[in-house]
Amino acid sequence: MVASAIGGAATIADPSASKLDFAQRVLVGATAQGLVRFDSAGGIEPGLAERWIVIDDGRSYIFRLREAHWGDGTEVTAGQVVRSIRRSAAERSRNALAPYLAVIDQVVEMTPQIIEVRLKQPRPDLLKLFAQPELAVLRPRGRDGSGPFRAQPSGGGVLLHAVDQTYASEDASTPASRSLRLFGERAAVAIARFRAGQSDLILGGRFTDWPIATSVGLNPANLRIDPAQGLFGLAVVRREGFLADAGNRAAVSMAIDRARLTQALMPNWTPSETLLPAQLDSAVPPALSTWSIMTQGDRRAAARARVALWRRTHPGPMEVRIALPTGPGATLLWGHLAEAMLRIGLTPVRVAIDAPAELRLLDEVAPYDSGRWYVNTACVACSPEAAALIAAGREAPSLTERAQRIAEADAALTRDAAFIPLAQPLRWSAVALRLDAWQRNTRAWHPLNHLRNDRE
Structure with missing residues (x-):
């Protein structure tokens, strides 16, 4: 499968060091995960945390971590997760979500498998922030994540190999694709690639590019509009x-x-x-x-x-x-x-x-x-x-x-x-009909591991 994300080059960047453009968000979201992630409908699903509870009237979130590994095979530890969240929420962080993380009082490693996020005030919507690519846990030096894909440069794009089968659950409606090639590129290039049959997906379309998408003869059945808010x-x-x-x-x-x-x-x-x-x-x-x-x-x-x-x-x-x-x-x-x-x-x-x-x-x-x-x-x-x-x-x-x-x-x-x-923001995608798990949602976010109902 080949996909295009509208933006600059698809590179893995540290969200705490700079604001990510859309192509970077897609790649970070594909190769790294936070405590939780978005599913295809914009809902919350497990990421590094296999389960969680909310106590103290919404002032404390306790997460139990599952087993996960970095690209070199070493285990992701609770301490690394704690440090990543602290870095994102730090006052000097350049993370785009940092202003909305100031409610975090403490992030504590309770055991090697359990961490607690303590808040100054109750926030029932905190999980939706933790699911954003900006809160993905990256290893600071290597800038790699724990999946569900591993990335390697390839022909001007990035080749992504599925390594984390957590999402290939017993429910056959949510398996991870085995591999795909991702390009970060201008809308006109992405549309030309899709129209030529050389890609299966365009993500990140905005109002700026909509006239191009509707004027070059793309099949209306392939154009999808998100109810973005x-x-x-x-x-x-x-x-x-x-x-x-x-x-x-x-x-x-x-x-x-x-x-x-x-x-x-x-x-x-x-x-x-x-x-x-x-x-x-x-x-x-x-x-x-x-x-x-x-x-x-x-x-x-x-x-x-x-x-x-x-x-x-x-x-x-x-x-x-x-x-x-x-x-x-x-x-x-x-x-x-x-x-x-x-x-x-x-x-x-x-x-x-x-x-x-x-x-x-x-x-x-x-x-x-x-x-x-x-x-x-x-x-x-x-x-x-x-x-x-x-x-x-x-x-x-x-x-x-x-x-x-x-x-x-x-x-x-x-x-x-x-x-x-x-x-409201205009967000559109171009989607091959075989990518039948693609779903419209208010986040206008479509994880690459949730696009097909059958294995490639």
């Missing part, structure tokens, strides 16, 4: 000039016709006007903007009036720089955003995703189902009030208080118009 919208990154005022930031949000925007990229892509996709662990449903009941025409009229009022006392150019990624999907998005800005009297300027800007696109799938991830990620340059509520949610001593702080932070961010939601 996360953030897709514009974060305010500079609260200066016109965007220094919350009412003006709201005017920018009102100007955007989300329905037309999403329809232009994919007909069944649902627009979004709230920061949270659902209530999740918030005390109340997602906060709505005061203008949410207005028609699109009324929204734009109100936004134009707001810009005109500002111009009376602030003459001169009113530029708004919008940082976007490359790709045809991003160009389509830019066209709709630019039209919206021009219609209300602003001058939009497109800049690179990492360039200085007033607004920057966030396109991230949530690693776990907590409103805290949403409010914390959206708060790039939010109000002191919202930032304080987000911090209070992190430190809340009970789940009830945490839910209330999350709700208050959601409401504060919405009032502040610090984030402009557009839709």
Whole structure:
């Protein structure tokens, strides 16, 4: 089997030393495992831990480790697992999930087979974090993991051999494939490879590349869309000039016709006007903007009036720089955003995703189902009030208080118009029909050892 992961080269990198791109996440997830892993449906299955219990009202997770080995045959020890988790959760860690691991108080080796993770506050969703590739246990020097695959460079890609048959259980629906070749590459190259019949799978497709996938004649039966949940919208990154005022930031949000925007990229892509996709662990449903009941025409009229009022006392150019990624999907998005800005009297300027800007696109799938991830990620340059509520949610001593702080932070961010939601993240794959164990899921994550119902 041959698979492509959209991104840079597929290399094994230490998640505690740098943020992984998608191809690196796929390779780390294939060659290393944490205490638990995601299955094909986005659920939790055993990894290095064969079983676990949660005690003390969700403040203590106790894991019993199974027998596992590094690439050279030496045994994975509880001490190595403990040190890996500590390194990921350390204050100076560059792990992308480190801000959500600050709740960990201690990681303790209780016996050679049992470790305990003690928390400062209860976190019922901790296992979903531990299942992420960022929490995979790697041997620091060798940067190798304990499977389910071993990797070796091969022809510009990576050859993966299945060595861990833990997942080839008695249930014949979940065997590990024996071997596969993985490429980390640009979307256009991955699509050309798939279209030529030289690969069986593309993972990691985004809105930026969707127009390519739909315009080159790929069989619609091979294109799969995940019901991904996360953030897709514009974060305010500079609260200066016109965007220094919350009412003006709201005017920018009102100007955007989300329905037309999403329809232009994919007909069944649902627009979004709230920061949270659902209530999740918030005390109340997602906060709505005061203008949410207005028609699109009324929204734009109100936004134009707001810009005109500002111009009376602030003459001169009113530029708004919008940082976007490359790709045809991003160009389509830019066209709709630019039209919206021009219609209300602003001058939009497109800049690179990492360039200085007033607004920057966030396109991230949530690693776990907590409103805290949403409010914390959206708060790039939010109000002191919202930032304080987000911090209070992190430190809340009970789940009830945490839910209330999350709700208050959601409401504060919405009032502040610090984030402009557009839709849920668009994630797609191209899947050969014989890979019949592939399943849609909200994590948009598809482990390479869970793709077929029959052995190769």
